Amino acid sequence: MTKPFVPTHPPRGTGPVATWRGFFGERARTSVHGWSERMFELPYYQREVLRFRIHVLLDPPLIEHVVLTNQANYLKPGLAKTLLGPVIGTGLLTADGTLWREQRKIVAASFSPAAVEKVRPVFGAASRTAVAEWRSGEVRDVAVDATRATMLIIAETLFSADPRLTSDEALCHIAAALDGISEPRLQALLGLPMVPLTPRARRGAVGQRYLRATLNQLVDERLAAGAGGDDFLDTLITALRAKFAPEEARRLAIDNAATFYLAGHETTSNALAWTLYLLSEQPHWQDRLAAEAQGALGSAEWGRAPVTTLLPQLHTVLQESLRLYPPAPRFDRQAAGEDLLPNGEAVRPGDIVSIWPWLLHRSRRLWDQPDVFDPDRFAPDRPKPGRYQYLPFGAGPRICVGAQFATVEALTILAHWLAEWRFVATGRRVEVTGLVTMRPKDGLRLRVERRS
Ligand code: HEM
Incomplete structure (x- = not known):
């Protein structure tokens, strides 16, 4: 019997956290930092932050009500639109109502299981490119390798590998753009002008301008060439032009190019990094995988059968990794009208409802030993967790459109890397950071050793 392994998580306090702490110090940098023990037991919690009342939903029936049953009343929050608007405009992630529905219909086909199967060879090739320069015995930041691999994959699968999206310069700008997105949130909350005040916010603004300008250029070039190709961007442009007026179609093409470029690589690269961290601490699991x-890569079925079938144990480990470190640790909605939650709490127009996979996935009411790494909880012979209890990809009609893409991509990359390389912990403490997505603080430095 091996000792249960409790992987790293931020310290927890005993009492509620003061609101101001969300704007200064570690909690302002790390959204999962400083939650009190109580939050891992409660089904529901309410707090006021500045002028907003926030309902934190920690019980599956409450979540089902908001993301499914009465989802028409719950929109993407105004604050998220203010912060993300300059980068992703009103693309799929931030749009509501009819505009959202039309865009979802347009992109759904590009992410269907059949479409994902078609791009599996790209996942394999990117996995091999990423390790080409690795030297056995060296210590590397594998979080950076994971980001590069997923970024190349998005650039190749969605934008036919345009070099403007894969250069080192692009990589730095995009990382800064993402990092800087939530920096001016206090200004946004107070309704103040969104002037970048900190160095991080300024770097973020430069990165965001670079991304928008590059994608503007890309879309205009595609439009000038007739957008007759069959990659994601050309297909998107053609479908948008069939539905919207030319100028709106052009703007939505740029908004969605930015949306998919950003949403489509950082989350998956964090999932890879957290999985490698967990495995570096659990060598016996790593050897099994x-x-x-x-076996899977050498079999005739590779490339034909679904990766989830060929890699059942790796799939349980990925699911457990997404439970312990959901790359999107929270997502929110804002009430359009009044409502009554199933627990009897009244919701007023403008209230925020906040769904926290980070808290829900570690709830002591819902999971047995929630802080312990135990991939067997996802074994096929065990009962599946409830639909609204485990939501790394969200739930309801707005569930992540890239969930299948991300799962197949992550399993493919991990299979290639684990088959050939051993990932060894260096003794350095790994900590969590991030506001919008959750990643290892200061990267993930591991020793890579070639398996003989
Ligand atoms: C492990 C990887 C990923 C995780 C954990 C993840 C997580 C999520 C979550 C939680 C949501 C729902 C947010 C909400 O309801 O407010 C979401 C939505 C979305 N994701 Fe992902 N995602 C991942 C990968 C991807 C990939 C690979 C793509 C695209 C290539 C993508 C594109 C999107 C888009 C466009 C939405 C908005 C969908 C809509 O509102 O209709 N994601 N994602």
């Missing part, structure tokens, strides 16, 4: 991956 290496054997499974070697």
Whole structure:
């Protein structure tokens, strides 16, 4: 019997956290920092932050009500639109109502299981490119390798590998753009002008301008060439032009190019990094998965059967990793009208409802030993967790449109890497950081050793 492994998580306090702490110090940098123990037990919690009343939903029936049953009343929050608007405009992630529905219909086909199967060879090739320069025995930041691999994959699968999206310069700008997105949130909350005040916010603004300008250029070039190709961007432009007036179609093409470029790589790269961290601490799991991956990659079924079937143990580990470190640790909605939650709490127009996979996935009411790494909880012979209890990809009609893409991509990359390489912890403490997505603080430095 091996000792239960409790992977890293931020310290927890005993009492409620003061609101101001959300704007200064570690909690302002790390959204999952400083939650009190109580929050991992409660089904519901209410707090006021500046002029907003926030309902934190920690019980599956409450979540089902908001994301499914009465979802028409719950929109993407105004604050998120203010912060993300300069980068992703009114693309799929931030749009509501009819504009959202039309865009979802347009992009759904590009992310269907059949479409994802078609791009699996790209995932394999990117996995091999990423390790080409690795030297056995060296210590590397594998979080950076994961980001590069997922970024190349998005650039290749969605934008036919345009070099303006894959250069080192692009990589730096995009990382800064993402990092700077939530920096001016106090200004946004107070309704003040969104002037970048901190160095991080200024770097973010430069990165965001670079991304928008590059995608503007890309879309205009595609439009000038007739957008007759069959990659994601050309398909998107053609479908948008069939539905919207030319100028709106052009703007939505740029908004969605930015949306998919940003939403489509950072989350998956964080999932990869957290999985490698967990495995570096659990060598016996790593050896099991290496054997499974070697068998799958060498079989005639690779490339034909679904990766989830060929890599059942790796799939349980990925699911457990997404439970412990959901790359999107929270997502919110804002009430359009009045409502009554199933627990009897009244919701007023403008209230925020906040859904926290980070808290929900570690709730002591819902999980057995929630802080322990135990991939077997996802084994096929065990009962599946409830639909609204485990939501790394969200739930309801707005569930992540890239969930299948991300799962197949992550499993493919991990299979290639684990089959050939051993990832060894260096003894350095790993900590969590991030406001919008959750990643290892200061990267993930691991020793990589070639398996003989
Ligand atoms: C492990 C990887 C990923 C995770 C954990 C993740 C997580 C999520 C979550 C939680 C949502 C729902 C947010 C909400 O309801 O407010 C979401 C939405 C979305 N995701 Fe992902 N995502 C991942 C990968 C991807 C990929 C690979 C793509 C695209 C290539 C993508 C594109 C999107 C888009 C466009 C939406 C908005 C969908 C809509 O509102 O209709 N994501 N994602």
